[in-house]
Amino acid sequence: MSTFDNPFDPDRRLGAGCSCGRHANEAEHAADAAALAPQPMLESEDKRFEGVVASAVMRAMFPQDASRRAFLKAVGAGTALAALSQFFPLATATEVFAQGGPLEKKDLKVGFIPITCATPIIMGAPMGFYAKHGLNVEVVKTAGWAVVRDKTMNKEYDAAHMLAPMPIAITLGLGANAVPFTVPAIENINGQGITLATKHKDKRDPKLWKGMKLAVPFDYSMHNYLLRYYLAEHGIDPDQDVQIRSVPPPEMVANLRADNIDGFLAPDNICQRAIYDGVGFMHILSKQIWDGHPCCSFAASREFITTAPNSFAALTRAIVDATAYASKAENRKSIAQAIAPANYLNAPETVIEQSLTGTYADGLGEVKVDPKRVDFDPFPWQSFAVWIMTQMKRWGQIKGDVDYKAVAEQVYLATDTAKVMKEMGLTPPATAYKSFTVMGKSFDPDKPDDYLASFKIKKA
Amino acid sequence: MAKSLTLRAAVVSLVLFACFIGAWHLATRGTGSTAAMSPEYAKLMGLTATQGKSAMPGPLDVGVKLLQHLRHPFYDNGPNDKGLGIQLGYSIARVAAGYLLAVIVAIPLGFLIGMSPLMSKALDPFIQVLKPISPLAWMPLALYTIKDSGLSAIFVIFICSIWPMLLNTVFGVASVRKEWVNVARTLEVGTVRRAFTVILPAAAPTILTGMRISIGIAWLVIVAAEMLVGGTGIGYFVWNEWNNLSIVNVIIAILAIGVVGMLLDQVLAQCTRLVTFPE
Numbered sequence: 001m002s003t004f005d006n007p008f009d010p011d012r013r014l015g016a017g018c019s020c021g022r023h024a025n026e027a028e029h030a031a032d033a034a035a036l037a038p039q040p041m042l043e044s045e046d047k048r049f050e051g052v053v054a055s056a057v058m059r060a061m062f063p064q065d066a067s068r069r070a071f072l073k074a075v076g077a078g079t080a081l082a083a084l085s086q087f088f089p090l091a092t093a094t095e096v097f098a099q100g101g102p103l104e105k106k107d108l109k110v111g112f113i114p115i116t117c118a119t120p121i122i123m124g125a126p127m128g129f130y131a132k133h134g135l136n137v138e139v140v141k142t143a144g145w146a147v148v149r150d151k152t153m154n155k156e157y158d159a160a161h162m163l164a165p166m167p168i169a170i171t172l173g174l175g176a177n178a179v180p181f182t183v184p185a186i187e188n189i190n191g192q193g194i195t196l197a198t199k200h201k202d203k204r205d206p207k208l209w210k211g212m213k214l215a216v217p218f219d220y221s222m223h224n225y226l227l228r229y230y231l232a233e234h235g236i237d238p239d240q241d242v243q244i245r246s247v248p249p250p251e252m253v254a255n256l257r258a259d260n261i262d263g264f265l266a267p268d269n270i271c272q273r274a275i276y277d278g279v280g281f282m283h284i285l286s287k288q289i290w291d292g293h294p295c296c297s298f299a300a301s302r303e304f305i306t307t308a309p310n311s312f313a314a315l316t317r318a319i320v321d322a323t324a325y326a327s328k329a330e331n332r333k334s335i336a337q338a339i340a341p342a343n344y345l346n347a348p349e350t351v352i353e354q355s356l357t358g359t360y361a362d363g364l365g366e367v368k369v370d371p372k373r374v375d376f377d378p379f380p381w382q383s384f385a386v387w388i389m390t391q392m393k394r395w396g397q398i399k400g401d402v403d404y405k406a407v408a409e410q411v412y413l414a415t416d417t418a419k420v421m422k423e424m425g426l427t428p429p430a431t432a433y434k435s436f437t438v439m440g441k442s443f444d445p446d447k448p449d450d451y452l453a454s455f456k457i458k459k460a
Numbered sequence: 461m462a463k464s465l466t467l468r469a470a471v472v473s474l475v476l477f478a479c480f481i482g483a484w485h486l487a488t489r490g491t492g493s494t495a496a497m498s499p500e501y502a503k504l505m506g507l508t509a510t511q512g513k514s515a516m517p518g519p520l521d522v523g524v525k526l527l528q529h530l531r532h533p534f535y536d537n538g539p540n541d542k543g544l545g546i547q548l549g550y551s552i553a554r555v556a557a558g559y560l561l562a563v564i565v566a567i568p569l570g571f572l573i574g575m576s577p578l579m580s581k582a583l584d585p586f587i588q589v590l591k592p593i594s595p596l597a598w599m600p601l602a603l604y605t606i607k608d609s610g611l612s613a614i615f616v617i618f619i620c621s622i623w624p625m626l627l628n629t630v631f632g633v634a635s636v637r638k639e640w641v642n643v644a645r646t647l648e649v650g651t652v653r654r655a656f657t658v659i660l661p662a663a664a665p666t667i668l669t670g671m672r673i674s675i676g677i678a679w680l681v682i683v684a685a686e687m688l689v690g691g692t693g694i695g696y697f698v699w700n701e702w703n704n705l706s707i708v709n710v711i712i713a714i715l716a717i718g719v720v721g722m723l724l725d726q727v728l729a730q731c732t733r734l735v736t737f738p739e
Contacts, residue, residue: 142690143696143699154607156609278508342540343539346540346701350503365498365501366501367500367504
């Protein structure tokens with residue numbers, strides 16, 4: 001019987017097979033059900049924990065399924081629960097469970113870059129997600145990706161907001177010393193866009209972009225890989241036909257205004273800021289390149305996990321928790337309000353709100369609505385990591401062979417995250433690899449080399 | 461005559477200031493073109509786009525914002541949002557730490573080098589190579605080796621402000637008048653006493669000039685270092701407001717940096733005056 005079954009249900013089927021009878025066992029049933037129905041976010045967090053704890057206690061008291069059923073039939077579920085809480089402090093147990101083991105380190109520092117991708121990390125502080133899991137987290141705004149990387153490697157930060165490819169690059173030693181890093185949670189999916197200067201509003205076909213100067217936030221970023229992918233699919237060689245520069249996000253808007261660059265693929269709030277200031281328009285959302293692509297990640301060094309496993313678990317829970325909250329459309333407005341002030345993103349609230357709610361001005365005079373413009377899903381699919389490495393290889397960042405799956409499994413902690421999600425009463429996917437489609441071309445994580453070979457445009 | 465000159469200079473300063481503010485105001489009044497847009501679209505857009513307001517703030521915007529900052533210079537809204545006064549305090553503390561370290565190292569070292577012509581010549585090429593290196597060039601190296609961003613910032617101030625002091629101390633000590641040293645020798649004054657009673661007072665004006673140049677450099681460096689490292693300080697404030705494309709706040713920060721830099725310079729200038737002697 002699995003964790004989420006109701007142990008107070010006397011009608012539950014015992015023995016082999018699942019509760020609906022169509023599956024070989026309960027796990028398959030659960031996986032199927034999860035795939036069919038998008039799991040509704042159950043009641044409150046505390047209720048979920050309470051359920052998990054109560055079932056554990058019930059199961060401990062009546063290890064035999066048959067005798068538990070007899071007891072429940074005799075007294076009824078409500079009485080059983082009441083009786084149970086008489087001599088077992090369920091409330092305390094729930095609290096202890098929610099906090100995990102004793103925390104090795106309570107005061108943590110987490111670095112972030114002021115963009116909407118960091119939403120779960122940032123909102124955890126003002127909205128109390130860290131405090132709920134017993135942590136006192138200081139979220140520190142940081143000047144750029146290289147500084148975030150260095151400060152996390154120096155252990156000034158216990159964990160940090162990084163671009164999804166960065167922990168892979170650090171682990172592989174690309175552009176830095178090789179230090180094993182991990183991704184316990186993806187911050188956001190989608191949430192980027194290609195913005196062009198207003199003067200290019202008639203050049204909507206990328207084939208006309210030859211000679212343009214485009215900007216991305218960092219070399220090891222989804223932004224870089226998606227822009228290159230998009231250009232290459234339209235026959236533009238990103239290394240030959242255009243110039244791609246690495247520019248810190250705040251300077252992108254200023255550079256666009258100053259006519260130093262023609263456009264950029266940037267985090268949503270930067271795109272929206274360019275539109276807000278009247279210097280650019282939204283060409284496409286990154287969602288139109290790959291719907292559901294990862295963007296930023298929550299990263300920590302392997303060393304932090306081994307020295308402070310309980311703190312790490314609590315931190316992961318807080319982030320997963322915040323991500324789950326952020327994934328609900330109705331919460332987005334209040335989140336925008338919480339993270340826009342100077343202490344966090346330091347941006348006009350309407351810009352943040354447009355980025356998060358997906359009701360936005362496109363810079364060409366229209367109001368567009370796309371609630372999935374940015375979305376939040378913590379599960380670190382290992383197939384994301386494999387895809388990222390194929391692109392690193394494609395553009396010459398990785399030279400020679402790489403063991404895709406070994407690295408993916410080392411960095412993207414799908415198993416651990418699944419465990420945390422389960423403990424929290426959420427339903428993680430049953431596998432860590434999924435295939436997906438990028439601009440109509442499907443990606444099979446089992447055949448990365450074939451995928452790589454299929455591209456015409458790449459760095460030799 | 462002297463009084464009237466000061467007065468006239470003050471009048472010219474004021475006129476120049478008024479002209480500057482006037483020109484600035486005229487230049488930023490803003491009558492940019494605006495496209496017609498529906499009201500719900502306009503609600504999502506900024507003033508630059510909807511009213512053609514210049515992206516560059518005028519003197520009035522800056523004045524209003526400056527008053528706000530002056531009214532609450534020490535507010536603290538969490539780790540990433542602190543008042544201008546607190547940020548300046550952080551920067552001054554960092555500069556003081558790095559600068560004092562540099563003084564502690566540069567002056568005794570300069571003294572020793574200056575008293576030995578051999579060392580003076582031998583170390584010269586190293587000093588000449590190290591002197592012109594930009595603070596930003598030291599930063600990655602410091603972050604990598606020291607592994608602490610706060611200490612790295614202090615180190616960068618140290619390494620950039622040490623050279624003018626060192627060179628001036630060497631020069632000051634080496635060019636003390638031979639007669640004075642010889643007189644001291646004739647009177648059989650010991651080496652240590654000679655250094656403190658003859659050479660130090662004689663070289664003091666040159667040393668303090670070096671210190672004055674250094675404090676200027678240290679203050680230049682801190683802004684760059686804090687922009688890079690972040691966290692706290694006036695450099696971080698500039699970066700944070702740049703991030704928000706808030707030119708108003710950037711201008712205010714520029715003003716604050718200028719005023720503090722001038723004050724630091726004046727303090728050292730006063731000290732120099734204390735040790736100058738008539739020849």
